[in-house]
Amino acid sequence: xxxxxxxxxxxxxxxxxxxxxxxxxxxxxxxxxxxxxxxxxxxxxxxxxxxxxxxxxxxxxxxxxxxxxxxxxxxxxxxxxxxxxxxxxxxxxxxxxxxxxxxxxxxxxxxxxxxxxxxxxxxxxxxxxxxxxxxxxxxxxxxxxxxxxxxxxxxxxxxxxxxxxxxxxxxxxxxxxxxxxxxxxxxxxxxxxxxxxxxxxxxxxxxxxxxxxxxxxxxxxxxxxxxxxxxxxxxxxxxxxxxxxxxxxxxxxxxxxxxxxxxxxxxxxxxxxxxxxxxxxxxxxxxxxxxxxxxxxxxxxxxxxxxxxxxxxxxxxxxxxxxxxxxxxxxxxxxxxxxxxxxxxxxxxxxxxxxxxxxxxxxxxxxxxxxxxxxxxxxxxxxxxxxxxxxxxxxxxxxxxxxxxxxxx
Numbered sequence: 001x002x003x004x005x006x007x008x009x010x011x012x013x014x015x016x017x018x019x020x021x022x023x024x025x026x027x028x029x030x031x032x033x034x035x036x037x038x039x040x041x042x043x044x045x046x047x048x049x050x051x052x053x054x055x056x057x058x059x060x061x062x063x064x065x066x067x068x069x070x071x072x073x074x075x076x077x078x079x080x081x082x083x084x085x086x087x088x089x090x091x092x093x094x095x096x097x098x099x100x101x102x103x104x105x106x107x108x109x110x111x112x113x114x115x116x117x118x119x120x121x122x123x124x125x126x127x128x129x130x131x132x133x134x135x136x137x138x139x140x141x142x143x144x145x146x147x148x149x150x151x152x153x154x155x156x157x158x159x160x161x162x163x164x165x166x167x168x169x170x171x172x173x174x175x176x177x178x179x180x181x182x183x184x185x186x187x188x189x190x191x192x193x194x195x196x197x198x199x200x201x202x203x204x205x206x207x208x209x210x211x212x213x214x215x216x217x218x219x220x221x222x223x224x225x226x227x228x229x230x231x232x233x234x235x236x237x238x239x240x241x242x243x244x245x246x247x248x249x250x251x252x253x254x255x256x257x258x259x260x261x262x263x264x265x266x267x268x269x270x271x272x273x274x275x276x277x278x279x280x281x282x283x284x285x286x287x288x289x290x291x292x293x294x295x296x297x298x299x300x301x302x303x304x305x306x307x308x309x310x311x312x313x314x315x316x317x318x319x320x321x322x323x324x325x326x327x328x329x330x331x332x333x334x335x336x337x338x339x340x341x342x343x344x345x346x347x348x349x350x351x352x353x354x355x356x357x358x359x360x361x362x363x364x365x366x367x368x369x370x371x372x373x374x375x376x377x378x379x380x381x382x383x384x385x386x387x388x389x390x391x392x393x394x395x396x397x398x399x400x401x402x403x404x405x406x407x408x409x
Contacts, residue, residue: 007064008064008067009022011064012064020038022034022038065100065103066103066106066107069096069100069103069104069107070107072089072092072093073104073107073111073115075089076089076090076093076115077111077112077115081114081115081118090118090122090123093119093123093127094122094123094126094127095127096123096127097127098127098128098129100127101124101127101128101130101131104119104123104124104127105124105162105164108120108124108164109164120164120165120168121135121168129151129155130151130152130155130161130162130165131165132148133147133148133149133151133152133155134148134152134165134168134169135148136148136149136151137149137168137169137172137173137176137181137185138168138172142178142181145172145176145178145181146178146180146181146184149180149181149184149185149188150184152169152184152185152188153184153185153187153188155188156187156188156189156191160192160194161188161189163196166196169185170196170199170200170203173185173200173203173204174203177209177212179209179211179212179215182204182212182215183215185200186200186201186204186215186216186218186219190219190222190223193223197219197223198219198223198225198228200219201216201219201220201228201231202216202228202231203216204216204219205217205220205231205232205235206231206234210238210240210241210244213235213241213244214243214244214247216231217232217235217244217247217248217251220232220251220254220255221247221251221254224251224254224255224256225255226255226256226257227257228255229251229252229255229256229257229259229260230257230259230260230264232248232251232252232255232260233260233264233274233275233277234274235247235248236248236249236252236260236278236281237273237274237276237281242289245289246288246289246292249278249281249289249292249293249296250292250295250296252278252296252300253295253296253297253298253299253300253331254299256299256300256332257300258300258301258302259277260277260278260300261277261278261279261297261300261302262277262279263275263276263277263280264277278293278296278297278300278302279297279302281293282294282297282304282305291312291323291327293305294308294309294312294327295309295327295330295331298327298328298331298333299330299331299332299333301333306331306333306335306336309324309327309328309331309336310324310328310336310339312324313325313328313339313340313343314343318349318351318352321343321347321349321352322351322352322355325340325343325352325355325356325359326355326359328340328359328363329355329358329359329360329361329362329363330362332363333363334363334365336359336363337360337363337386337390338390338391340356340359340360340363341360341383341386341387341390341391343356344356344357344379344383345383350379353379356383357379357382357383357386360386360390364389368389368390369389370382370385370386370388370389371385374386
């Protein structure tokens, strides 16, 4: 502490061009009294600058410049917002350098709400390009909003955007209609995977425009979580936008929230279509859509979907078998291991055989590992090794039987 006090004294003497002494080694009461004498000599109102210094030092962020800014902000907070002194002080803050913006950003949350708003809307945009870019999102001209969004995306590549910016950005994005602005803002927040980025995705997924909702889906594709799955419920029933619907169904599976299988409010007698779950779509007959529904439901552990995906692994068409086996590997359902072994016992197509081996690797859990050099073996030998992993007790793998469910594909 003492070296810091001496550094402060040297800096003050340098800035005031004087040799005025100060009892830096005395007790705090003596130093406080002498400090008020100094303030009176300089024509400034009394302030507990030692208390400010103590708080800043305890936080490990001690700097003379921060004390100066804290003093100016404190003086400003004591003035009525409509007064000429307040407006003049606010104008003086807009003349600060860009390097002061970070200090001002740290001090702002401790101020009265109105002063916080003025610092973020008037002062910071004038002295730092990051805040200036955020302010551009409020422009009625779409080109200016795009420019601001792109600048924020660029800033975010080097640093996390300040949390103090998010409320204003959130308000702007609720009203935003432009896809390019949305894409840039989501990209600016995406890499952090924070509460703020998830909130932007939620807003996008409830946007009236389907292209904006698709951008929300793309964020969930980057960061799928069970708690985000509910945001997709309405989109899985959107018959007007097939691409969006397909993507939403895929993401329901990836979010791994089995609550999406059933209606949101199961106690109600008449549940709206948009409140229904994935099970309500199991009667879809269009092959591509039905496959995505079966694949997503199998990831959520729905038994009829698991059975039907197993039947598709026996389909006479190679393309269908390949997709089914890929879905089994991505499902995370280890019960598919026996199904894959049974299909592999009779599979003749080399491409499908390789996909079976890949799916078995994807389903491998901790502690279940085949020999290290298994890929150097023939397919039948690899299959036998996998059979030992999943079925330690020797048994014969039987060939699958034809199923009437295949008639839907």
